Structure formats: C-alpha cells, structure tokens
Amino acid sequence: MRLIAIGIGLLLLLAPVTGVAAADGSTQDVALRITVVTQNGDGVGNAEVTVTYDGQSQTRETVSNGEVLFDVPKGADVKIDVEHPFLVRNNAATVTDVSDGDEVSVTMYETASASFTVEDGDGPVADANVKVRKANQLPAATGTTGSDGSFETGEIEKGEYTVTVTKPGYFDEETTLAISGSTTETFDLEQGSANVQFSVVDSHFEDPQPLEATIAIDGVGSFQTDKNGNRGVTLDVNTEYTVTVSKDGYDGQSGTLTVGETDKQLTYEISRTPELTLEPANTQVVVGQTVRVTVTDEYGEAVEGATVRVGGTDAATTGADGGATVEIASAGDVELEAVNGSVTSDSVTVEGVQAATDAPEQTTTTGTTEQTTSAQATTAADEGGDGSTPGFGVGAAVVALLGSLLVLQRRRA
Structure with a gap:
C-alpha cells in the first residue's frame, strides 16, 4: 500500500512537467530547453534569451554551456530572441506546437x-x-x-x-x-524605360472589335487609341502606374499596371454601358386596343424576359424576339417603359384615343341639283345646235356641202 501511495504521489508531482491537463481543463506547462551556440557549435554563456508566446514573454540568461530552461504552455508557438555583447543573430528562432522535452539550438554569429x-x-x-x-x-x-x-x-x-x-x-x-x-x-543605377502597347476592344462580339478609346495613366497623361484600338506608350521601368480606360457609352476599366524591364503588350476589354430601348409600333392607339412594343439592349439586340410597364404597372414580358403586346386602357398620354434587372429604359409616351361613335352628316339640296342639270342641258344644246345631237353643228354642214360639189364634178366629167 505504501508503494502505491508513493507512486501516486510521484505522478502528481510530475504532472505539471509532463503536460497533464489540470482538473479545470486548462493546459499545463512543459519544459522547453534552449541551447545558444556559436557558428562552431560552442555553447554561449551569458546570452539573454527572451521567449514570447500567447502575448506573454519571459527572459533569462544562459549558463556557461549555453543552456536555459523555460516553462511554457504545451502546444504553444514560441518565438525566441537572443542578445549577446559580442555575437548577433539576424532573425528570431521559432518553435511551433511545443511538447514536453523539446530542445532548440540557436546559433549566433x-x-x-x-x-x-x-x-x-x-x-x-x-x-x-x-x-x-x-x-x-x-x-x-x-x-x-x-x-x-x-x-x-x-x-x-x-x-x-x-x-x-x-x-x-x-x-x-x-x-x-x-x-x-x-x-x-x-x-x-541606370535609368530606363519600356514600351507598353495598349489595345482596347469591345468584348461583346465573338470576334472582339477594336475601339477608339481614352487611356489615362496617372502621372503621365491621357492617350487615344487609333482606329485599330492600339496605342504605344513609353513608361519608366520597374514602376507601378494606375491606368483607366474609358469611352463614351461604355463601362470603363481601371487598375494597376506594373512595368518591368522589358516591353509588354496589354489588352483591355470593355463593353457598352447596359441600357434598354423601348419602341412602340404606334404612338396613337384607340382606347381598349393593343400596341406592339419591342425592347432592345445597348447593342440593338432583342431582350427576352424584360418587363413592360404601362403607367407604372407591370403589363407584359418580352419574348425571344424582344416583343410584347400591351393594352392601352385609358385616353390621353400613357407612359410605357421596360425593366430588365437593374436597368430601366427611358419612358415612351403613347396617346390613347377615343373611338368615333356618330356617322358624319350628309346634306342634299334639290334646288341645286336641278339647277346643275338645267345648266348641263343648256350647254349641250349650245354645242349640238338643237340639244339632241351633241357635236353636229356648222362644221358638219360644211363638210356635207363639199362632198356634194365633188359628186357633181365627177358626173360632168
């Protein structure tokens, strides 16, 4: 029994050293042995060693053989700094996940x-x-x-x-x-420069299209690309620049450019600023009738799935051809617009017109008709001589007389 009691006592005494967890669950300390040596492996005494871990630190001096012991939490990551009057170390040493019995050798020069x-x-x-x-x-x-x-x-x-x-x-x-x-x-040092070839294209198309755009380089200036979307600029080597690419109607692009010691080529891809255009087939519509509208995007391409609003109320959704049909239910100006995600078109005004309900009046004047008929008869009489044979007058009589004379002449002969 005495031997068992002595054994249990020894275990309890050794518990802090071997890292056995305490009753409250906290981690116990373990011994970390550090040896400071010269480049030749000789121990360095009187070196000041500081260990840092979990926001805490301890400082002690090495003994003549260069050794020093520290109690540190088991599993801690420890940073080790060493100072000495005649020796130096460029960087601190480190040991991670410390366990009992770990030994670290730190060389000084x-x-x-x-x-x-x-x-x-x-x-x-x-x-x-x-x-x-x-x-x-x-x-x-x-x-x-x-x-x-x-x-x-x-x-x-x-x-x-x-x-x-x-x-x-x-x-x-x-x-x-x-x-x-x-x-x-x-x-x-030698100053130098490198040529940077910029290219700007519209990435919307399967075959990207070159763009005439503006390239702004902070501290240098602004430059225009040519019709092929290209522009070369000479910039300092080993220098970082902020570059912004812009064009009216397009979403620009901005970023950092680091120029090394050789020429380089960069391509910037930009696309048009998203927008919607709504076009009605007619700008005047009879109330109660419908009008066909077409919605296109910034590239003039049909937009499927866009919502068409009439007077601020959702009325239809565009199909694959970008078209939709909406009813004009009231007279006067009616506002139409299209919405697709976060993009809204400009409003378009369509006029609702009331349908006509009465037939136009017809006016007949008998007296006027009779006068017109009489006048026509009189004219015919004047032209024909007796009013019964239009066109048979003086001219016809002369022609008949000449014919008779010609017949008599032939008989005499």
Whole structure:
C-alpha cells in the first residue's frame, strides 16, 4: 500500500512537467530547453534569451554551456530572441506546437555591418530601396537611401549576402557580397524605360472589335487609341502606374499596371454601358386596343424576359424576339417603359384615343341639283345646235356641202 501511495504521489508531482491537463481543463506547462551556440557549435554563456508566446514573454540568461530552461504552455508557438555583447543573430528562432522535452539550438554569429552608397550618372540617388539577405533567411536589413544616397545595415551576422537595390525608373541592381567587419560598397543605377502597347476592344462580339478609346495613366497623361484600338506608350521601368480606360457609352476599366524591364503588350476589354430601348409600333392607339412594343439592349439586340410597364404597372414580358403586346386602357398620354434587372429604359409616351361613335352628316339640296342639270342641258344644246345631237353643228354642214360639189364634178366629167 505504501508503494502505491508513493507512486501516486510521484505522478502528481510530475504532472505539471509532463503536460497533464489540470482538473479545470486548462493546459499545463512543459519544459522547453534552449541551447545558444556559436557558428562552431560552442555553447554561449551569458546570452539573454527572451521567449514570447500567447502575448506573454519571459527572459533569462544562459549558463556557461549555453543552456536555459523555460516553462511554457504545451502546444504553444514560441518565438525566441537572443542578445549577446559580442555575437548577433539576424532573425528570431521559432518553435511551433511545443511538447514536453523539446530542445532548440540557436546559433549566433560574429557581428558585422555594411555601408552602401547608391548613385546614378547625376550623383547620389535618394529613396532607393535596399534589401540585404542571407540565403534561406528573412532579410537581415531593409530600408531606403537618404538624400546623400547612403544606407547603413547596422549590426548583422558576418557572412555572405545578396544585396538588391531598386527604385522606380531604374533597372534593378543585385550583387552577392561577403560582409565582415565594416564593409562598404557603391551601387550604380541606370535609368530606363519600356514600351507598353495598349489595345482596347469591345468584348461583346465573338470576334472582339477594336475601339477608339481614352487611356489615362496617372502621372503621365491621357492617350487615344487609333482606329485599330492600339496605342504605344513609353513608361519608366520597374514602376507601378494606375491606368483607366474609358469611352463614351461604355463601362470603363481601371487598375494597376506594373512595368518591368522589358516591353509588354496589354489588352483591355470593355463593353457598352447596359441600357434598354423601348419602341412602340404606334404612338396613337384607340382606347381598349393593343400596341406592339419591342425592347432592345445597348447593342440593338432583342431582350427576352424584360418587363413592360404601362403607367407604372407591370403589363407584359418580352419574348425571344424582344416583343410584347400591351393594352392601352385609358385616353390621353400613357407612359410605357421596360425593366430588365437593374436597368430601366427611358419612358415612351403613347396617346390613347377615343373611338368615333356618330356617322358624319350628309346634306342634299334639290334646288341645286336641278339647277346643275338645267345648266348641263343648256350647254349641250349650245354645242349640238338643237340639244339632241351633241357635236353636229356648222362644221358638219360644211363638210356635207363639199362632198356634194365633188359628186357633181365627177358626173360632168
């Protein structure tokens, strides 16, 4: 029994170390062993180690063999920073999902520093971006040059680095450099430009159609594409621009353009701003009768499924041909419009006209008719001589006389 009691007691004493959950469900701490060593693997004593996790931190010094122990929550992600008077480390070490018995070795290096000067053909280059990075590591130093074109890394690990210098409008400069002690280096940047060929097309068609459009580039200016939708513009290398493409009647396009160190070609596809057009077959309709309307889109194509409203009330839906028939139920001006999704057409006015109900009056004047008849008879009498044979007058008598004379002449002969 005593042995059982002793065993249970030992388990309870070891519980915090082995990460056994507490009765309230919270996670217990586990031991994390950290060893700080030199590049040659020698332990580093008197190094100040700070561990950070879950918004908390602890700081302790290593013993002569470079070791230090921390109690941290089991499963935590821990960041490890180390400081030493004569050694340095560029980036913090990390350990994720800590478990009991984890050991981490953190290597420190001899200190070094570098001073860079960036120039072009006209002298120092200010605001150039500098990045100093060891292979397979995060950058050890980053920043921009001052007005005199200089940049200081501060204390970094001794070793071989890739140094990259960039600035908009210049070709990138990159070199591999061994940094030890106090290293100095000068970088010469070269300005450059690249040609960007812009094309703007209407993407609505199966074969996109070129468009004469406006291309606006912030900080540069505005340009017009030609009839083939093309325009070339010379822009600075390694520079980011905001480009806006626009054309009347079209939905424009805006975005960021990054120009590298080579020429490039870009195509912008835009389409007409959505709109509806409603056209009635007649603008005057007898009340109670119907009128045929046609709905087309911004490209003049029939719109199926559009709602036609009469006086603000839904009245019909267009078919595949874009057509619909609606009734004009009242006299006077009636407003018609079409709606398709979020797009509404302009209103069109159709006039409702009342149908005629009375026959037109006919007027007959007997006296006038008789006078007209009498006048016609008189005229006929004047032309015919006796009014009974129209057209047989003086001319006919002369012709008859000449005929008789001709007969007598022949008999004498």
